[in-house]
Amino acid sequence: MATLKLDNVKKRFGQTEVIHGVSIDVKDGEFIVIVGPSGCGKSTLLRMVAGLEAVSSGEIQIDGTRVNDAEPMDRDIAMVFQNYALYPHMSVFDNMAYGLKIAKTPKLEIADRVGTAAKMLELEDYLTRKPRELSGGQRQRVAMGRAIVRKPAVFLFDEPLSNLDAKLRVQMRLEIKDLQRKLGITALYVTHDQVEAMTLADRMIVMNAGVADQIGAPLEVYENPQTEFVAGFIGSPATNFIPAETLGDRPAKVARVGVRPEHAVLADAGTGQIQGKLVYAEALGAETLLHLRLQSGEMFTIRQDGTVPVPADGTLTGVDWRQSREISFGSDGHRTPNESAA
Amino acid sequence: MEKRVTFKGWLLPLCLLLPQVVITAVFFFYPAGQAIYQSLFIPDPFGLSMRFVGLGNFEYLLGDPYYRASFLTTAIFSGLVTVVSMGMALYLAVLADRLIKGSGTYRTLLIWPYAVAPAVAGVLWLFMFNTRVGVVSWYLGILGYDWNHVLNETEAMGLVVVASSWGRVSYNFLFFLAGLQAIPKSVIEAAAIDGAHFWTRFRTIVFPLLSPTTFFLLVVNIVYAFFETFGVIHTITSGGPQQATTILVYKVYSDGFVGQDLGSSAAQSVILLIVVGILTIVQFKFIERRVHY
Amino acid sequence: MADGMVEKRGVGLWFTHLGLIIGVLIIFFPIWLAFVASTVTQPEIVRPPMPLWPGDQFFENYRKALVSGINAPVAKMLFNSFVMAMGIALGKIVISLLSAFAIVYFKFPGRRLFFWLIFLTLMLPVEVRIVPTYEVVAGFGMLNSYSGLIFPLIASATATFLFRQFFMTVPDELAEAARVDGARPMRFFWDILLPMSRTNIAALFVILFIYGWNQYLWPLLITTDPSMNTIVMGIKQMFPSGDDIADWPVIMATSILAMLPPIIVVISMQKLFIRGLVDSEK
Numbered sequence: 001m002a003t004l005k006l007d008n009v010k011k012r013f014g015q016t017e018v019i020h021g022v023s024i025d026v027k028d029g030e031f032i033v034i035v036g037p038s039g040c041g042k043s044t045l046l047r048m049v050a051g052l053e054a055v056s057s058g059e060i061q062i063d064g065t066r067v068n069d070a071e072p073m074d075r076d077i078a079m080v081f082q083n084y085a086l087y088p089h090m091s092v093f094d095n096m097a098y099g100l101k102i103a104k105t106p107k108l109e110i111a112d113r114v115g116t117a118a119k120m121l122e123l124e125d126y127l128t129r130k131p132r133e134l135s136g137g138q139r140q141r142v143a144m145g146r147a148i149v150r151k152p153a154v155f156l157f158d159e160p161l162s163n164l165d166a167k168l169r170v171q172m173r174l175e176i177k178d179l180q181r182k183l184g185i186t187a188l189y190v191t192h193d194q195v196e197a198m199t200l201a202d203r204m205i206v207m208n209a210g211v212a213d214q215i216g217a218p219l220e221v222y223e224n225p226q227t228e229f230v231a232g233f234i235g236s237p238a239t240n241f242i243p244a245e246t247l248g249d250r251p252a253k254v255a256r257v258g259v260r261p262e263h264a265v266l267a268d269a270g271t272g273q274i275q276g277k278l279v280y281a282e283a284l285g286a287e288t289l290l291h292l293r294l295q296s297g298e299m300f301t302i303r304q305d306g307t308v309p310v311p312a313d314g315t316l317t318g319v320d321w322r323q324s325r326e327i328s329f330g331s332d333g334h335r336t337p338n339e340s341a342a
Numbered sequence: 343m344e345k346r347v348t349f350k351g352w353l354l355p356l357c358l359l360l361p362q363v364v365i366t367a368v369f370f371f372y373p374a375g376q377a378i379y380q381s382l383f384i385p386d387p388f389g390l391s392m393r394f395v396g397l398g399n400f401e402y403l404l405g406d407p408y409y410r411a412s413f414l415t416t417a418i419f420s421g422l423v424t425v426v427s428m429g430m431a432l433y434l435a436v437l438a439d440r441l442i443k444g445s446g447t448y449r450t451l452l453i454w455p456y457a458v459a460p461a462v463a464g465v466l467w468l469f470m471f472n473t474r475v476g477v478v479s480w481y482l483g484i485l486g487y488d489w490n491h492v493l494n495e496t497e498a499m500g501l502v503v504v505a506s507s508w509g510r511v512s513y514n515f516l517f518f519l520a521g522l523q524a525i526p527k528s529v530i531e532a533a534a535i536d537g538a539h540f541w542t543r544f545r546t547i548v549f550p551l552l553s554p555t556t557f558f559l560l561v562v563n564i565v566y567a568f569f570e571t572f573g574v575i576h577t578i579t580s581g582g583p584q585q586a587t588t589i590l591v592y593k594v595y596s597d598g599f600v601g602q603d604l605g606s607s608a609a610q611s612v613i614l615l616i617v618v619g620i621l622t623i624v625q626f627k628f629i630e631r632r633v634h635y
Numbered sequence: 636m637a638d639g640m641v642e643k644r645g646v647g648l649w650f651t652h653l654g655l656i657i658g659v660l661i662i663f664f665p666i667w668l669a670f671v672a673s674t675v676t677q678p679e680i681v682r683p684p685m686p687l688w689p690g691d692q693f694f695e696n697y698r699k700a701l702v703s704g705i706n707a708p709v710a711k712m713l714f715n716s717f718v719m720a721m722g723i724a725l726g727k728i729v730i731s732l733l734s735a736f737a738i739v740y741f742k743f744p745g746r747r748l749f750f751w752l753i754f755l756t757l758m759l760p761v762e763v764r765i766v767p768t769y770e771v772v773a774g775f776g777m778l779n780s781y782s783g784l785i786f787p788l789i790a791s792a793t794a795t796f797l798f799r800q801f802f803m804t805v806p807d808e809l810a811e812a813a814r815v816d817g818a819r820p821m822r823f824f825w826d827i828l829l830p831m832s833r834t835n836i837a838a839l840f841v842i843l844f845i846y847g848w849n850q851y852l853w854p855l856l857i858t859t860d861p862s863m864n865t866i867v868m869g870i871k872q873m874f875p876s877g878d879d880i881a882d883w884p885v886i887m888a889t890s891i892l893a894m895l896p897p898i899i900v901v902i903s904m905q906k907l908f909i910r911g912l913v914d915s916e917k
Contacts, residue, residue, distance in 0.1 A: 050815060052815075077815065081811070083808055085809050087812075087827055089830040098826070102816060102817040103817055146812075146816075150816075345807060345810070348740055348741055351741065352741070352744060355738075355741035355743045356743065358733040359733070361733065362730040363749070363752075366752070366790050366792065368790070369771060371752075372767070373764040373767035375767075433658070437651050437654045437658070441651060441652075448659065450902065451659045452658070452659060453905070453908075453909075454898045454902055456845075456901065457849075458666075458897070459849035459850075459867045459894070465890050466665040466669050469669065469672065469883065470665060475681055476683070480683040508665065516909060573852070573867070576852075576871065577870075595765065
């Protein structure tokens with residue numbers, strides 16, 4: 001296993017810069033998830049690490065060695081592709097063994113390594129099949145097996161679960177986490193799904209329009225988002241944003257205030273921080289989502305326990321929260337220190 | 343259309359291209375260039391020197407009644423071949439399409455004449471209509487019709503048209519059947535429920551939906567009739583009688599190789615080149631449309 | 636017609652079959668006649684009308700054609716045709732695969748130029764440039780040779796274009812995965828691209844084999860030596876010049892032999908053939 005270092009890595013396509021300088025030190029055995037909306041540059045960043053895209057400026061180091069100009073095969077990496085990229089004419093065994101064959105690994109060792117990986121991934125019964133004879137989840141496992149047998153320094157995952165149905169995605173997510181713990185791999189994992197990011201990552205990089213808005217452990221990012229974008233992107237349902245002037249009594253540099261749905265509660269009409277009208281309630285069983293329209297016309301969501309009674313649609317009500325739970329942002333979208341908490 | 347990922351290097355791709363480039367340069371571009379070059383000259387009678395005449399060969403050709411006649415012959419010939427082979431193929435394809443079971447069997451029975459070379463087809467039809475031993479001409483004689491394509495220009499044209507269309511029916515049948523089977527059955531059923539009878543359905547729904555296939559086949563068949571029917575003409579009529587079946591390609595051959603008139607033959611090649619170019623453009627324009635269709 | 640349904644039933648169904656069968660018979664008739672003629676004696680043919688049912692001279696006529704022929708043994712002509720058709724089909728496939736691979740998977744100076752040059756050669760048949768091509772082939776001393784028969788007919792890029800189209804549909808990720816797996820370009824070509832192109836190669840082979848086998852004008856020009864004749868052009872050479880009566884049984888036996896190989900290819904590989912036909916016209 002190995003370390004990975006990105007130092008102010010940038011990417012330009014012609015005149016347009018699409019990645020504006022990303023830096024991170026990945027420790028040995030650390031699982032890093034890059035998360036962001038489509039078009040934020042997360043896949044491009046991953047492909048630069050893989051060596052499939054050229055680095056425009058900055059430096060990428062694997063195990064302390066600069067690899068900017070190295071071919072993918074010389075970087076000691078393995079990659080799991082979004083659509084698996086299995087060789088359609090090769091059996092499962094051959095798909096997994098292909099890289100080793102090219103590296104002229106002795107036959108016995110190939111059989112041994114593929115066997116071990118197949119056992120770990122429960123693919124032993126399918127080794128002679130072709131990819132088209134496998135289910136989606138099995139193909140996904142083969143793609144992972146192909147990476148595992150190589151014993152690479154760094155694993156790269158490019159949205160590996162996005163082609164699976166919801167149920168399978170949850171299952172594979174757990175398996176990937178399990179594998180990562182067993183193998184202690186250093187990994188870079190790209191996804192647009194914040195749940196995947198939260199559950200898999202040791203640390204996550206939240207990317208927005210070519211910039212790493214925040215790098216940190218999932219809960220830390222959740223608790224302490226550094227930008228309005230991060231606060232809005234991480235967490236579901238999304239954070240409510242309220243213009244500071246409608247609340248009053250906030251420091252002058254605060255432009256907008258973020259309140260997570262789970263931190264807000266209903267209050268009697270006329271009391272609380274703000275007033276609104278309940279538009280509709282979604283009872284999900286364990287919890288209920290209350291959608292309100294504020295006086296300003298904006299929507300506001302409250303998440304409350306499923307056992308708490310729900311007022312009738314159209315009820316005028318107050319909304320309250322602890323001011324210490326607020327996440328406040330300046331007019332540039334960056335976090336301002338929380339004075340009441342300080 | 344470009345690949346996102348490409349391999350690096352320029353030496354390897356050049357080596358990979360080399361065989362194709364060399365063969366194409368030597369046997370395609372050089373001769374094509376020579377044809378254009380030679381079309382501007384007239385060789386002296388002994389073939390020792392060439393005299394530059396500019397567009398003289400072309401002027402001469404376009405004024406030459408024989409060449410003009412050959413143009414007309416080619417137009418009539420390709421028009422007839424296209425209509426005959428496509429008409430017969432459409433008729434058979436419409437019938438086969440109406441069978442839910444068995445259309446595959448008829449397809450197998452009908453496609454293989456495609457494999458018969460035009461020259462061989464020519465020999466087969468020549469045999470049937472041979473003035474001395476031909477079975478068909480003999481029976482026509484019994485009926486009181488004196489068949490003689492060696493002397494009669496219309497009969498000669500008719501024979502080469504039929505012989506050229508014969509193998510082509512297979513090809514057109516295949517595409518028409520595929521086109522018909524691609525029309526959603528629900529559309530035709532809806533028309534049937536609306537009370538449209540077979541002929542009305544065909545005229546108002548099936549044929550319009552088939553028009554991309556029809557147009558495509560039209561172009562392809564004209565190209566076929568222009569260039570690939572040399573074997574039929576050469577085996578059956580050798581361009582006769584009185585040049586009645588001398589299509590343009592045949593004339594390039596007979597002027598260039600039999601008549602040894604290189605300048606004129608080269609100029610004819612260039613004119614054919616232009617005709618092919620136009621047909622190619624038409625075809626590609628159409629194909630682009632079909633992609634968007 | 637009275638019934639409005641899509642599929643014909645009852646009497647209508649029988650009429651449909653009848654129409655098709657008549658069509659099949661019309662298409663079939665010239666070949667039947669040729670076959671009958673190849674099994675009877677010369678006198679039976681020259682005294683019309685010839686019989687419409689096969690005679691007992693099958694082995695005699697075919698033996699005569701194959702062993703002695705008229706100008707050259709037909710067996711030799713069959714062999715020549717086979718070499719030419721295989722040479723054209725395989726040669727064209729090989730050079731086209733290589734150049735399509737170069738054009739699709741590499742970025743190098745002049746790539747667009749190569750592409751357009753290759754594009755230019757589409758659809759310009761050898762018939763159009765016969766005289767200068769003949770001079771080139773003669774200049775190389777390739778008259779009456781297999782290479783003279785094969786090379787000029789390989790010199791077009793239809794197949795390159797087809798393979799390019801197919802390569803473009805191969806997912807980018809496969810090349811990327813191969814690169815990550817450590818495959819260099821030629822390794823990727825052999826291990827991944829070639830096996831994936833199998834069906835396309837086979838379909839194109841069927842079409843090219845028939846194309847090569849059925850060539851007429853080109854062999855007519857450059858094979859003056861009867862022992863180099865191909866069978867399709869050799870048939871015409873069997874007709875006597877002047878007023879002599881042609882040896883019809885032998886000529887018809889030769890015609891049957893000439894069409895047999897491509898027909899076998901078409902029937903036995905019908906699926907590939909149809910696919911190749913559709914591909915090559917797209």
